[in-house]
Amino acid sequence: xxxxxxxxxxxxxxxxxxxxxxxxxxxxxxxxxxxxxxxxxxxxxxxxxxxxxxxxxxxxxxxxxxxxxxxxxxxxxxxxxxxxxxxxxxxxxxxxxxxxxxxxxxxxxxxxx
Amino acid sequence: xxxxxxxxxxxxxxxxxxxxxxxxxxxxxxxxxxxxxxxxxxxxxxxxxxxxxxxxxxxxxxxxxxxxxxxxxxxxxxxxxxxxxxxxxxxxxxxxxxxxxxxxxxxxxxxxxx
Numbered sequence: 001x002x003x004x005x006x007x008x009x010x011x012x013x014x015x016x017x018x019x020x021x022x023x024x025x026x027x028x029x030x031x032x033x034x035x036x037x038x039x040x041x042x043x044x045x046x047x048x049x050x051x052x053x054x055x056x057x058x059x060x061x062x063x064x065x066x067x068x069x070x071x072x073x074x075x076x077x078x079x080x081x082x083x084x085x086x087x088x089x090x091x092x093x094x095x096x097x098x099x100x101x102x103x104x105x106x107x108x109x110x111x112x113x
Numbered sequence: 114x115x116x117x118x119x120x121x122x123x124x125x126x127x128x129x130x131x132x133x134x135x136x137x138x139x140x141x142x143x144x145x146x147x148x149x150x151x152x153x154x155x156x157x158x159x160x161x162x163x164x165x166x167x168x169x170x171x172x173x174x175x176x177x178x179x180x181x182x183x184x185x186x187x188x189x190x191x192x193x194x195x196x197x198x199x200x201x202x203x204x205x206x207x208x209x210x211x212x213x214x215x216x217x218x219x220x221x222x223x224x225x226x227x
Binding site: 033041042043045048056058089091098099100101102103104105106107 | 215
């Protein structure tokens with residue numbers, strides 16, 4: 001079946017602009033996660049959604065970052081007033097059961113110039 | 114102490130040999146363990162996962178848990194050049210606040226030498 005999809009695959013933006021990254025999870029997966037991976041680094045947890053419950057935002061690095069999940073499916077990660085340190089690959093994952101095996105999308109490579 | 118630790122490598126293994134990758138974790142209560150493979154420029158791909166009740170074998174891959182020493186291993190038999198990648202270990206932990214999360218190690222870079 002279809003895996004996790006993300007768009008855009010690449011995004012170049014100027015410092016100070018806002019960006020939106022989209023994630024479409026595997027159908028039927030109730031849990032959705034956003035991570036960030038900088039070059040040569042590990043995965044940094046950002047935010048987690050489980051069904052219609054309030055999201056776990058404990059990993060968001062600043063209030064410039066926000067995310068929503070509409071209808072328990074598609075999610076959008078928004079970064080306001082982007083900074084150069086926001087440059088990274090943003091990965092979305094979904095899982096059928098919370099905090100169990102996660103399946104990753106191809107990622108969005110964000111470059112802030 | 115990091116919650117999940119891996120030797121960054123690189124680990125070089127001759128083609129056809131067994132590659133052994135280790136991951137140590139700090140939360141003694143952890144019960145779910147995951148191995149991901151990540152090719153350069155690609156996203157992580159789930160290879161295997163095991164629970165605290167036993168090891169698992171899937172084709173050339175075997176995941177083993179040593180609860181007493183708090184480490185989990187991934188063995189790759191008959192290593193192939195296509196196995197060359199970074200391998201990420203992930204452990205399901207429960208934080209002091211009762212929140213669950215999957216904590217990832219920084220990965221071990223494996224190179225299979227033809």
